Amino acid sequence: MKRMNLTMLTDFYEITMANGYFQNGLKDKIAYFDMFFRKVPDDGGFAIMAGLEQVIQYLKNLHFDDADIEYLRGKGLFNEEFLQYIKEFKFSCDVWSVLEGTPVFPNEPIVTVRGPVIEAQLVETMILLTINHQSLIATKANRIVRAAQGRGVLEFGSRRAHGYDGAIFGARAAYIGGCAGSACTIAEQDFNIPAAGTMAHSWVQMFPKEIDAFRAYARIYPDNCLVLVDTYNVLKSGVPNAIKVFNEEVVSRGFRPKGIRIDSGDITYLSQKSRKMLDDAGFPDCKIVASNSLDEYIIRDILVQGAEVDLFGVGERLITSKSEPVFGGVYKLVAVEEEGEIVPKIKISENVEKITNPGYKQVWRLFERTSGKAIADVLTLPDESIDDTRPYLIFDSEHTWKRLTVTDFRAKRLMTQIFDHGVCVYESPDLQAIKDYCREQVDTLWDEVLRFENPHNYYVDLSKDLWDVREKLLIEFSGK
Amino acid sequence: MKRMNLTMLTDFYEITMANGYFQNGLKDKIAYFDMFFRKVPDDGGFAIMAGLEQVIQYLKNLHFDDADIEYLRGKGLFNEEFLQYIKEFKFSCDVWSVLEGTPVFPNEPIVTVRGPVIEAQLVETMILLTINHQSLIATKANRIVRAAQGRGVLEFGSRRAHGYDGAIFGARAAYIGGCAGSACTIAEQDFNIPAAGTMAHSWVQMFPKEIDAFRAYARIYPDNCLVLVDTYNVLKSGVPNAIKVFNEEVVSRGFRPKGIRIDSGDITYLSQKSRKMLDDAGFPDCKIVASNSLDEYIIRDILVQGAEVDLFGVGERLITSKSEPVFGGVYKLVAVEEEGEIVPKIKISENVEKITNPGYKQVWRLFERTSGKAIADVLTLPDESIDDTRPYLIFDSEHTWKRLTVTDFRAKRLMTQIFDHGVCVYESPDLQAIKDYCREQVDTLWDEVLRFENPHNYYVDLSKDLWDVREKLLIEFSGK
Known part of the structure; x- marks a missing residue:
């Protein structure tokens, strides 16, 4: 091959x-x-x-x-x-x-x-x-990283890259440009670029209910618990279920939850509401990760609007430099x-x-x-x-x-x-x-x-x- | 690697x-x-x-x-x-x-x-x-090939591809979509995609005068003579020198010249003028190849305007699907x-x-x-x-x-x-x-x-x- x-x-x-x-x-x-x-x-x-x-x-x-x-x-x-x-x-x-x-x-x-x-x-x-x-x-990554104003940017684009090297060397170039890490496993193995990732929507769908999926994840990774909250409804089910599981399965084991990820919908609105719910529940240290077709222009706009995002996952618009x-x-x-x-x-x-x-x-x-x-x-x-x-x-x-x-x-x-x-x-x-x-x-x-x-x-x-x-x-x- | x-x-x-x-x-x-x-x-x-x-x-x-x-x-x-x-x-x-x-x-x-x-x-x-x-x-190539209305389209984009596989598998996909061939050598070796190419501007520059460069090329490849005519000036030097060399070095050896390539300037205007010069010189069978940031929209437009192009070389806008x-x-x-x-x-x-x-x-x-x-x-x-x-x-x-x-x-x-x-x-x-x-x-x-x-x-x-x-x-x- x-x-x-x-x-x-x-x-x-x-x-x-x-x-x-x-x-x-x-x-x-x-x-x-x-x-x-x-x-x-x-x-x-x-x-x-x-x-x-x-x-x-x-x-x-x-x-x-x-x-x-x-x-x-x-x-x-x-x-x-x-x-x-x-x-x-x-x-x-x-x-x-x-x-x-x-x-x-x-x-x-x-x-x-x-x-x-x-x-x-x-x-x-x-x-x-x-x-x-x-x-x-590297040039595109640097633009996106500067738009994030000190918040971390993770390269999430392998699945939309132009071929295998597009993903692997793309992750390398994104790291040079300032990204904090990548979702691409081989990029860590080959280049020591920190690779991270927790769950896809399919994980949530594999269990009878969303809360069962969160619970199963938290029990395995209590020290590294970050859950995806938009499979059904971010504010009605995702965040409330996350908070419940953070208390029952993470805090109870002596750990702090790492965060939640929002992958669809209005990031500004959902992140602000989620932030408030997490803060009120006693998790001001719980990070909010946002993904979903982001680039430097959207990141700049949602930060101006007061989005409460700590970490951006940027996929296709970074790995293909979509705008050019x-x-x-x-x-x-x-x-x-x-x-x-x-x-x-x-x-x-x-x-x-x-x-x-x-x-x-x-x-x-x-x-x-x-x-x-x-x-x-x-x-x-x-x-x-x-x-x-x-x-x-x-x-x-x-x-x-x-x-x-x-x-x-x-x-x-x-x-x-x-x-x-x-x-x-x-x-x-x-x-x-x-x-x-x-x-x-x-x-x-x-x-x-x-x-x-x-x-x-x-x-x-x-x-x-x-x-x-x-x-x-x-x-x-x-x-x- | x-x-x-x-x-x-x-x-x-x-x-x-x-x-x-x-x-x-x-x-x-x-x-x-x-x-x-x-x-x-x-x-x-x-x-x-x-x-x-x-x-x-x-x-x-x-x-x-x-x-x-x-x-x-x-x-x-x-x-x-x-x-x-x-x-x-x-x-x-x-x-x-x-x-x-x-x-x-x-x-x-x-x-x-x-x-x-x-x-x-x-x-x-x-x-x-x-x-x-x-x-x-493949989808982009098919659009470009359809715009060319039966004229051949060659994939010329390796140098602007997103990594090595971007070039190699990109050439493969472009061929599926309808391209007639590629400039990428390895694509022929690995996939039997016809690979072709003659000269870059550097070839022309390597010789004291443009005509010397054409002459040297024609002597080596009299049966496959296609020259790049826009290093200095298409109509004032490129085409006249091509015609002179076609007569002196190609026809005299019993061959017909293959064509000329135009890689800059107004393709409609230059191709029409070049066509007339070639026809008048007795080379109605000499093909005109056009390159330079083409895509389906430009090809459609210049054909509507009556561009006299027989073959399109399409590079960066195909291999990256630039518009999307x-x-x-x-x-x-x-x-x-x-x-x-x-x-x-x-x-x-x-x-x-x-x-x-x-x-x-x-x-x-x-x-x-x-x-x-x-x-x-x-x-x-x-x-x-x-x-x-x-x-x-x-x-x-x-x-x-x-x-x-x-x-x-x-x-x-x-x-x-x-x-x-x-x-x-x-x-x-x-x-x-x-x-x-x-x-x-x-x-x-x-x-x-x-x-x-x-x-x-x-x-x-x-x-x-x-x-x-x-x-x-x-x-x-x-x-x-």
């Missing part, structure tokens, strides 16, 4: 091009590719980078096995010399990447691959697929080496927003020293450095008269080398560390960037030298 | 409930669960069932291995007797399912599982995940056996649309004999039969005064037994056969049901006997 080696999860054109480069004597030509995206999902102010650990695993494993070669031979498009070459090749590229959990912005490289063009091209599909998926979910299920990362050739010189390349397009930033680039983030807040990102040529002991002029690359001289700032390189000539030189931190790093880094963004609607447009500028390169190429190639 | 056994891809509450049933002496209690959905994505008139083959593989493999048991032991929630039980259990349920490729409608069972409640409950997450995902994509990325299938307890009697169960809800159809049921589809068109689906009790030699009265289960007596019809059972006491008794057809079956079955739907917007609401009715059971349970349980 599942394959260990995903080398063949590649668009077929990567292989026709690979053969094309091989036949044209270009197999050792060194190329540079950037992964970047053009638009933040949900019109948000930033995205969260995620998926690097799985990219590393894929690249470490990259090889065509005998069955792959046999299949390719059967296509009748490739000669034996080429098939022998790809059977024997070892991944030898350099890879740089922004680290997982980092807030990232449109039109800046988040992964750069340098190496023989056949190899650097071949990995396009899997790098995009992996980072697009996990960054999409596409993270549009692309992977574009930005340079080639000609006799040791890095020659920048550009892609012009009828759609202006599809024009690429050419050249092998560095990405810098400038932080205000006094507040620690991020001011702007700046892309530079590889050999440029930003001296943060002196004022630095940034300007908008389209509207170049929009300028700002930055002072009293700290400049940080965002890209870390992950592979050095095919050898992995980076070890992913554990998931908890990535999650903590994400929270710290999101805290460096101004509130204006964090807004759900119409956030401030964070600056991603080009250095003067890089801007000159781009301008020159635009003029040179626009009529070609 | 990938796991062979997905038993642990289950919501944690399935395991807490399993333990609960075990501790309450209910482990051998026979339960019936239905999978069904409540709403067709995109407000369409029907969905396409897909994913059964992967459900079968999962169920055949179902078992907890030592590492799973060790992990569960570490949770500190389960005793050794229970752990021993789940370590040793063998799947022993009956499973019935609607076959892949069948049009399906809201509120009818598409999968039914009968067996010991622990087992029948445990498989909820994976059955939902698998069928929800593939049915979502959730297929909301649910899995609900509908009956239990008490001393050999099947006792129907219901779930009431504050949201009326969340009330379930109780009982173990049969699903029938009634076809008009003269036209072969589907009239309605009818759910019945298990021992009821629909005699299609006599008139049959169907009625709306909410508005019971809406009635229709059907005559001259053929009644067909929609569910097939897949597992018999844990033994698989069904073999999936090959994918091409499923795809062909899907097309035939969609052809049995009236045009009114096929409409993209405001389609006719196809009837899914209850038999009188089943309706009586439901009414009785609603009254009995609504105040519980």
